[in-house]
Structures are given as C-alpha cells and as structure tokens.
Amino acid sequence: MPWRVGNAGATRVGSCWLVGAAILWGAKAMISVSPAVGAQPRRESLPNIVYIMADELAYYELSHMGNAKLHTPNIDRFAAQGMRFTQALAAAPVCAPLRCALMTGKHLGHASVRANDGGTPLRAEEPTIASMLHSLGYATGGFGKWGAGGRGSTGVPEKHGFDVFFGYYDQVHAHSYYPPYLVRNSVEVPLAGNRGGRKGQTYSHYRIMDEALAFLRQHRDQPFFCYLPITPPHGMYDIPADDPAWELYRHDPWMQDEEVPAEAKNYAAMVSMVDRNVQEVLDVLRELGLEENTIVFFTGDNGGQDRFRSEAYPRGFFGPNVDPRSGRAFRGQKGTLYEGGLRIPFLVRWPGKIAAGRVSDLLCYQCDIFPTLAELVGGETPADVDGISILPELLGPAQVGREQPQHPHLYWEYRDATAVRIGNWKGICSGPGRPWELYDLAQDIEEVHDVASQHPELVRKMERIAVQEHLPARPGTYHNRQWQEKDRRAKWGETAVDR
Numbered sequence: 001m002p003w004r005v006g007n008a009g010a011t012r013v014g015s016c017w018l019v020g021a022a023i024l025w026g027a028k029a030m031i032s033v034s035p036a037v038g039a040q041p042r043r044e045s046l047p048n049i050v051y052i053m054a055d056e057l058a059y060y061e062l063s064h065m066g067n068a069k070l071h072t073p074n075i076d077r078f079a080a081q082g083m084r085f086t087q088a089l090a091a092a093p094v095c096a097p098l099r100c101a102l103m104t105g106k107h108l109g110h111a112s113v114r115a116n117d118g119g120t121p122l123r124a125e126e127p128t129i130a131s132m133l134h135s136l137g138y139a140t141g142g143f144g145k146w147g148a149g150g151r152g153s154t155g156v157p158e159k160h161g162f163d164v165f166f167g168y169y170d171q172v173h174a175h176s177y178y179p180p181y182l183v184r185n186s187v188e189v190p191l192a193g194n195r196g197g198r199k200g201q202t203y204s205h206y207r208i209m210d211e212a213l214a215f216l217r218q219h220r221d222q223p224f225f226c227y228l229p230i231t232p233p234h235g236m237y238d239i240p241a242d243d244p245a246w247e248l249y250r251h252d253p254w255m256q257d258e259e260v261p262a263e264a265k266n267y268a269a270m271v272s273m274v275d276r277n278v279q280e281v282l283d284v285l286r287e288l289g290l291e292e293n294t295i296v297f298f299t300g301d302n303g304g305q306d307r308f309r310s311e312a313y314p315r316g317f318f319g320p321n322v323d324p325r326s327g328r329a330f331r332g333q334k335g336t337l338y339e340g341g342l343r344i345p346f347l348v349r350w351p352g353k354i355a356a357g358r359v360s361d362l363l364c365y366q367c368d369i370f371p372t373l374a375e376l377v378g379g380e381t382p383a384d385v386d387g388i389s390i391l392p393e394l395l396g397p398a399q400v401g402r403e404q405p406q407h408p409h410l411y412w413e414y415r416d417a418t419a420v421r422i423g424n425w426k427g428i429c430s431g432p433g434r435p436w437e438l439y440d441l442a443q444d445i446e447e448v449h450d451v452a453s454q455h456p457e458l459v460r461k462m463e464r465i466a467v468q469e470h471l472p473a474r475p476g477t478y479h480n481r482q483w484q485e486k487d488r489r490a491k492w493g494e495t496a497v498d499r
C-alpha cells in the first residue's frame with residue numbers, strides 16, 4: 001500500500017500498519033497543534049521508537065566490523081537482523097552539539113548548542129524530536145546523558161517534549177558512574193552509597209537501564225519514544241567487577257596480560273555491557289509483544305577516540321578508527337572534522353519492515369533523524385530543519401512512495417574548523433585564513449591526498465556553502481547557574497578532596 005503524502009510536507013503517513021488510525025492521526029496533525037492525549041483511537045497502531053546511542057562507541061569497535069578484541073555478539077546479531085549504514089555521520093565531533101543537532105535536526109551552522117562546555121543550552125521554543133512525538137500522543141522518555149542544557153536552563157529535556165528524563169543533564173556530571181545523585185526532570189535522585197568519583201555502591205548506569213526498561217513496560221499500551229543516550233563506554237572507565245560482561249573475556253589472553261592497562265580492560269567490559277543492554281531492550285520488546293511494532297536504532301554518538309595509545313598501538317589499543325580487515329584508518333578522531341571524528345556505527349532494526357542484513361551506503365547524519373521520524377509517524381518537521389528523511393532508504397521506496405533523496409551537501413563546524421561534504425567530496429578548513437583541503441573519499445578514505453589545487457571551483461563552491469550555512473549561534477539561557485555547577489562538581493563529589 002502506498003504512502004499518502006500530506007500537504008506542505010507537514011504530514012506524510014501511510015503504509016499497511018498505519019492505515020486508518022494513522023490517517024486519522026495525520027489529519028489531526030494538520031488541523032491541530034494541541035497535544036493529543038486522552039481517548040484516541042488505536043494509539044497502538046503508531047510505531048514505537050527506541051533510539052539507543054552509546055557514548056563514544058566507535059565504528060570499528062564492533063565484532064561484526066572485524067574487531068578481534070571486543071565482543072559484541074548481540075549487536076552483531078542486531079546488525080544481521082537489521083540494516084547497517086556505512087556512511088552515517090555525527091553532526092558534530094563531540095557530545096553536546098551533536099545531541100542538540102540530533103534532537104532539533106539542525107546542523108552545526110544553525111544549532112543553538114555548538115560548544116561542549118555545558119554553558120549553552122537549547123532555546124526555550126525549539127522543537128525537538130521528543131516534542132514532535134509528544135504532540136502526537138507518544139509517551140516520551142529519555143535515559144542517559146542529555147547534554148543539551150543543564151538544570152536551571154531553557155534547555156532541560158522536560159521542557160523539550162520529554163515526559164521523563166532520567167540520568168545526567170550535564171556531560172561533566174556524566175563522567176562519574178558513582179555520582180551522589182542522578183537527575184530526574186531536574187530533581188536530584190540520590191544514589192545510595194555514592195560520594196562521586198570512581199567508587200561507590202550504586203552503579204549509575206544500572207539504575208538508568210532499569211528505569212529505561214521500566215518505561216518500556218509502563219507504556220506498552222501506547223506509542224512510546226524511548227531515547228537512550230547512554231554513557232558507556234565513555235570514561236571514566238568504571239564497571240563493577242561482577243558485571244556479567246567480564247565473562248565474555250575469560251579466555252582472551254590479552255585480558256590476562258599485565259601490560260594492558262586496567263582502563264582498557266574496563267573499556268572492553270563496558271562495550272560488552274552495552275552489547276548486553278541492547279539485547280535487554282529487544283528482549284523486553286519481545287516479551288511485551290511489541291517487537292514488530294517498534295523501530296530500534298543503535299548508534300554511536302561521535303567518532304572514535306584513539307584511546308589507550310602506545311608505541312605498539314599508535315591508533316589506540318582497540319583501533320576505533322582502523323579497519324581491522326584492510327588496515328586503512330580514518331584520519332583524526334573525536335573532536336576533529338576528519339572522518340575519525342564523524343563516522344559512527346548506525347544500525348536500524350525493525351522485523352518485517354526493514355530488510356534483514358542490508359548494508360546501506362547512503363550519506364546521512366544525525367540531523368536526518370528528526371525528519372525521518374516525523375515522516376514515519378505523520379508528525380511535523382519544522383521548516384528550518386537541515387536534515388532529510390531517510391525513511392525511503394529504511395523501508396524501501398515502494399513502501400514510502402518516493403525515492404530516497406540525497407543531501408545536496410552536508411555542513412559541519414566545530415571550534416575554528418569547518419567542513420562541507422558534497423557526495424564523495426569532503427572539504428575541510430581548519431581555521432580562519434587557512435586553506436581549504438579537499439579529499440575524494442571514494443578514492444581516499446584516509447584523507448591524506450589533498451586535491452584542492454586540482455579542483456579550485458569545487459573548493460570555491462564549498463567556501464560559498466560554508467558562508468551560507470553558518471549563522472551566529474543563538475543559545476538559550478540559564479536562570480540558575482548553581483544547579484548546573486553543582487551537577488558538574490558531583491562528578492568528583494566528596495571525593496574531590498581525596499584527589
């Protein structure tokens with residue numbers, strides 16, 4: 001059955017599982033902006049959405065990508081049952097800006113959060129994925145690290161469409177797995193036996209996952225959006241010694257090697273803990289009978305960091321940016337606009353709707369998620385969103401009723417650097433007054449052969465795009481800085497004096 005495309009791009013609904021109720025929902029979205037709550041017919045016919053985003057987990061840190069040290073059997077199976085993207089990119093190379101871009105669909109030339117210091121929140125009036133879904137009657141829950149506005153600011157998640165957000169609002173707070181408290185809808189939730197820092201009695205990530213899984217159960221009878229920007233395997237690299245993930249490494253000689261830093265061993269266990277969490281989500285969906293009405297995303301947030309470097313491992317012990325099969329490496333890492341800062345794992349699973357085992361080379365980035373989900377559910381995409389819907393790529397053009405469009409260009413900026421992508425061409429300018437570099441990623445994925453001098457017109461075009469896409473940032477504001485500062489201090493908490 002073809003998809004019905006509504007007026008002004010505001011409402012696109014259809015397909016077999018949405019017929020009837022979704023058209024009704026679509027019509028409602030066109031004529032009314034009031035939150036759809038209460039007695040709506042067949043709310044369950046709208047698909048549930050789960051978006052799991054592991055902090056820092058890199059493109060080549062999954063076993064199915066050839067990583068021989070890290071074990072991710074559940075994510076490997078997820079990839080085999082769903083669709084894997086080879087050119088899904090972060091909208092920014094660090095946490096806070098990319099979370100803003102993901103939630104608002106705006107690239108870094110338009111995003112309100114462009115710094116990673118926690119000081120620039122979302123503006124009060126900005127629509128987000130959560131507010132769009134909430135207006136259609138979705139239950140909306142976030143669990144993990146928000147990063148787009150601290151407590152006491154205009155950017156808090158409960159003012160941007162989330163019924164509940166539990167975890168960390170500030171990314172410095174999120175460095176500790178044993179903080180004295182987490183935050184739920186801006187209210188502190190004490191964690192027993194924790195003083196901050198690296199040791200304690202309540203491992204924060206367990207609490208966060210518990211609440212996320214409880215949210216799924218609680219909302220089994222209505223459409224839900226479960227956003228899981230979980231903090232592992234981001235450092236500090238702490239995981240309980242009795243976590244079941246350690247079992248996966250019992251027979252790995254490197255795990256017994258005293259030369260390998262304990263932090264690297266913890267990191268591996270954290271990756272496999274994330275792997276287990278992914279399966280826990282799928283298991284609950286299956287138990288609730290929701291697997292076939294739930295689209296599940298699994299992704300990283302920014303490009304990999306070359307952690308645990310040594311003479312033997314110049315690109316890091318786990319080689320997050322090195323293809324284990326070819327040895328080719330992405331240039332740069334987290335924090336840069338080279339591919340090492342932008343490539344992320346991106347998998348989407350939806351039994352019966354997304355063909356199993358497909359691999360897509362579609363060029364896309366996190367700004368595309370908002371319009372994709374809006375198209376999926378018949379929600380409204382704001383006119384100033386920079387992303388494009390990738391729904392035809394996910395479900396197939398026949399199902400959606402149109403071909404997958406391509407980005408005319410993609411745009412990034414971070415600190416002094418700017419980057420533009422046009423098809424396989426990537427231009428990077430590292431700062432004001434610096435020459436543009438140009439790479440043909442189809443031939444040169446490592447970005448080592450600068451061909452700018454051979455393509456001056458293309459470089460000029462990218463320069464024009466960079467000027468056109470950059471608007472001065474308009475961040476939100478804080479009405480109380482003390483709460484956010486308290487949250488940042490809670491990283492070390494009472495242990496700060498011991499350091």
Ligand SMILES: [Ca+2]
Nearest residue numbers: 055056095301
């Ligand atoms: Ca990150």
